[in-house]
Amino acid sequence: MNLGKVVVTGGAGFLGSQLVKRLIPVCDHIYIIDDLSTGNKDAIPDTDNITFYKESITNVKILEEILPKVDYIFHFACKNLILSVENIESDFETNLYGGYLLLQKARECCSELKRFVYASTTSIYGQVSILPTPESYYNINLPYAASKFSMEHYCHVYHKMFQFPVNILRFSNVYGPGQLSSNPYCGVVAKFFESAQNDKPMIIFGDGSQTRDFTFVEDAMDAIILAATCEKAIGQVYNVGTGVETSILDLAEEIKKASSDMNLPLSFEPKRKVDVVERRCINAEKIKIELDWKPRHSLEEGIKKTYSWLKGDESHQDIPRNN
Numbered sequence: 001m002n003l004g005k006v007v008v009t010g011g012a013g014f015l016g017s018q019l020v021k022r023l024i025p026v027c028d029h030i031y032i033i034d035d036l037s038t039g040n041k042d043a044i045p046d047t048d049n050i051t052f053y054k055e056s057i058t059n060v061k062i063l064e065e066i067l068p069k070v071d072y073i074f075h076f077a078c079k080n081l082i083l084s085v086e087n088i089e090s091d092f093e094t095n096l097y098g099g100y101l102l103l104q105k106a107r108e109c110c111s112e113l114k115r116f117v118y119a120s121t122t123s124i125y126g127q128v129s130i131l132p133t134p135e136s137y138y139n140i141n142l143p144y145a146a147s148k149f150s151m152e153h154y155c156h157v158y159h160k161m162f163q164f165p166v167n168i169l170r171f172s173n174v175y176g177p178g179q180l181s182s183n184p185y186c187g188v189v190a191k192f193f194e195s196a197q198n199d200k201p202m203i204i205f206g207d208g209s210q211t212r213d214f215t216f217v218e219d220a221m222d223a224i225i226l227a228a229t230c231e232k233a234i235g236q237v238y239n240v241g242t243g244v245e246t247s248i249l250d251l252a253e254e255i256k257k258a259s260s261d262m263n264l265p266l267s268f269e270p271k272r273k274v275d276v277v278e279r280r281c282i283n284a285e286k287i288k289i290e291l292d293w294k295p296r297h298s299l300e301e302g303i304k305k306t307y308s309w310l311k312g313d314e315s316h317q318d319i320p321r322n323n
């Protein structure tokens with residue numbers, strides 16, 4: 001497999017940087033566009049076949065410079081869920097307008113684009129009435145869900161009007177090596193491990209009975225590569241998750257087990273504005289059947305691997321940790 005030249009937006013972020021690492025052996029050149037608003041430049045491997053642009057995806061000149069060179073676009077830049085309620089306009093500007101610009105400029109500049117992979121989110125399901133939740137469901141109640149779902153619609157429009165080779169992956173609570181708690185908006189797994197390592201209580205917003213479907217980062221990467229390389233994925237939307245529902249209290253227990261410290265304390269705080277989802281468990285049958293993807297890690301295995309990365313295990317030497 002050789003994907004030629006690719007661009008990864010948000011390539012200094014958690015998923016983007018792990019994707020870049022997966023892509024290095026199978027690409028001729030990787031361009032990264034990231035404004036480093038939450039990303040970390042150290043997460044990007046230092047090799048000759050990567051060119052990094054500290055720029056916003058809303059910078060049209062940069063898009064016009066890079067896009068004519070690439071065969072694949074992996075669009076991972078975003079303003080996150082928590083930021084979206086603090087600044088709706090900034091969420092709109094990056095997640096919807098920036099995404100739209102990328103589509104528009106790609107259509108103009110990429111004569112032979114093979115794939116536009118868009119990292120969407122199961123946040124578009126909001127508080128659900130169907131579990132496990134299939135791709136057909138939606139319940140939009142936060143700005144982040146609105147902008148991410150709207151961008152999906154533009155991907156469909158570009159596919160239907162211009163035969164643009166889009167693919168949409170809806171990720172669910174991805175965690176694992178590379179997720180840095182130095183990013184204040186990182187996910188709960190990184191936060192819990194940070195607390196455990198610093199002998200501080202793991203903070204739970206609400207009573208901890210809320211559930212999530214946690215996906216190990218290596219499994220998420222498998223899904224991206226499959227979606228980018230399978231012809232039948234073009235124009236499709238896929239959930240990427242395990243179908244296993246885990247409460248935040250149970251997650252805390254897994255972190256205690258992995259850290260071999262069952263006495264780690266918990267601290268309960270009131271829910272935040274973004275804590276509107278009681279249950280999350282997604283139906284990933286479509287990607288399993290159509291692309292033959294399945295998660296290779298149980299939560300226990302993924303948490304163990306994450307812990308060994310945090311502890312400096314040799315197999316994860318190339319993935320930076322918090323300073």
Ligand SMILES: NC(=O)c1ccc[n+]([C@@H]2O[C@H](COP(=O)([O-])OP(=O)(O)OC[C@H]3O[C@@H](n4cnc5c(N)ncnc54)[C@H](O)[C@@H]3O)[C@@H](O)[C@H]2O)c1
Nearest residue numbers: 010013014015034035036037038039056057077078171174
């Ligand atoms: N991590 C998850 O659990 C998860 C779940 C569902 C969906 N996703 C999606 O996956 C993608 C990556 O998420 P992540 O967890 O790696 O987030 P992240 O915050 O770690 O990465 C996002 C990156 O985008 C960059 N960025 C923000 N605004 C930008 C702009 N205007 N121009 C260029 N770069 C910009 C940030 O600096 C950061 O490096 C996002 O699109 C997100 O919606 C992630």
